[in-house]
Amino acid sequence: MDKKFDSGKKRSLKARYEAQKIAFAPVVFQAVRLLRDLNILKVIEAAGKTGLKVEDIAEQTGVSSYGVTVLCETGLSQDVLEMKDDCYIITRVGHFLLNDELTKVNMDFVHDVCYEGLFRLDQAIETGKPSGLEVFGQWPTIYEALRHLPAKAKQSWFAFDHFYSDTAFPNALPHVFDLKPKSILDIGANTGKFAIQSVLYDPDVHVTMMDLPGQLAKAKENIAAQGVADRISPYPVCDLLDPKFAFPGGFDAVWMSQFLVCFSEDQILSLLERGKDALAPQGSLFILDTYWDRQQFEIAAYCLINSSPYFTAMANGNSRMYRFSKIEELILRAGLYIESVDDGLGIGHTLIRCRANDK
Template structure:
């Protein structure tokens, strides 16, 4: 891992940073309010990106008190600076306002994680997603995904798809470089990858594996795309160790899927892939490893998202470090054929075989 190897702070900067951590949830909410109330946008549209609280209050329909108290926190968070008695938008403020990655991350944290993270300690103590109750009464989030309210759904899918979508073009080329008549999309979710495969290759037949709630949505999406004839749904709860996978597929595909499981569960799933495959089947695992990132902020985001799995999704999974994850493949009796890192926004593609 190229980050997090040295303690470079002075005592003063460490103490300052500790205060930022102590107030981080407030800085987060202030930033989001400034974005949602249109105050950052109004500031960006003002001449020289500068305006007073009074001017912004008029433009945004918010009280002058509201604008000023939020923007003063914005000064401390670095979203704005204070120049000639006016607030002025910074680059950081611009990214918070309209950078798609920041919006996807912020909405996911606000709508899916924020309340539940208060139960993190409880979740760690009991290896249970103790914060999930704020979204609904399910054992894991995956059982309730299709029942989230619209805003929660938009934020969850917006976050999930933001990262996987950007890797699709490279991945399609890689997978279909060899003849692929049948592909098993394990953890197919809404069927986004399945649809891309059918669009990319006119002959491939895809079997989508997921929980029944997700497959109902995926089936509808396939019908709308006109791919019903070429796609077979295969309902399967892979947490039950006896549930087998469809046999004899050319490709077994698992994208952002194995991070939904504990190490023991991952080995059990991979053993079942091994049992289902034919000797020449290829297995592709698309994952995000915090230790394989080019940018420290990517590792930061992944380590934070791991704790969403802990407190909200299922209580026992995470984005694994590659040195924790890769040995699980060999433990399941499979071999790693090829590793490609830094695809799209930090994905790693692991091709495996017998």
């Protein structure tokens, strides 16, 4: 066989090319982000199939011809743009970069929250602490820092968090309320969105929100704006991770949404054990989260897996996006059993309903 056509050599060349994409990934990311943020993709898409020359793009965007050339050629290399008769035309990849909400939320989050801090990922892995968070200040975890982040970083963090959670709440509520709970403990209540949706869904339920004082301050503003403060109570806690801190008890349901992924395995076990103890007899503990091994589409698993380094470098240094099997193991170790599992809520959430073995 002519070695020029050797399939092994072709596979090696393709693999080597893929390796170079990884090596230059940070460069490509920033260049493509600017193609979006400087409106270059927007004016090219508006030109349709005829595309635009560099000079026309420069005139319409106010970016120098040099800048347009540098950025567009990177876009060309990454199939964001294509060229015909010296005119740049947007590709389907470029269209999604410009118009797809999932892509926008992920790109903004990576740039505004994670990018600088990920330079210290090696330190975070070595120490088990979020070393990258130092780019924003001296905080033990990002959760205490949220109120103090720069405006753009704060906006992108909440947009990322809410994009993944908000779509799942309407699908999850019927599963929670088919048991007709009168009292719910919302652990890690964040901005109060679940609590608000719960009391609007069922006029007879009362929700207790348990979170850091700073988080609850924002939640209380949102609750007051909805006029439902009489059925939602804040329960501020300075250290949810203190294993000696007992949660308030007697609740028909305990709710944890996108919460457990914020902690290490040992911390999750402690939270589940104390969550179990907060249940009234026959009460249920609900866990709503995204597990990369339960996703229907590869794109979802890819996004979830590659969110884990954020938790390492920026959030707390010891958590990650978990596989379902790991959370299942911890649920059983906490003295709970799984009563039901519902996949495909929102854009890829799984709702786990648990009950205590001794209740």
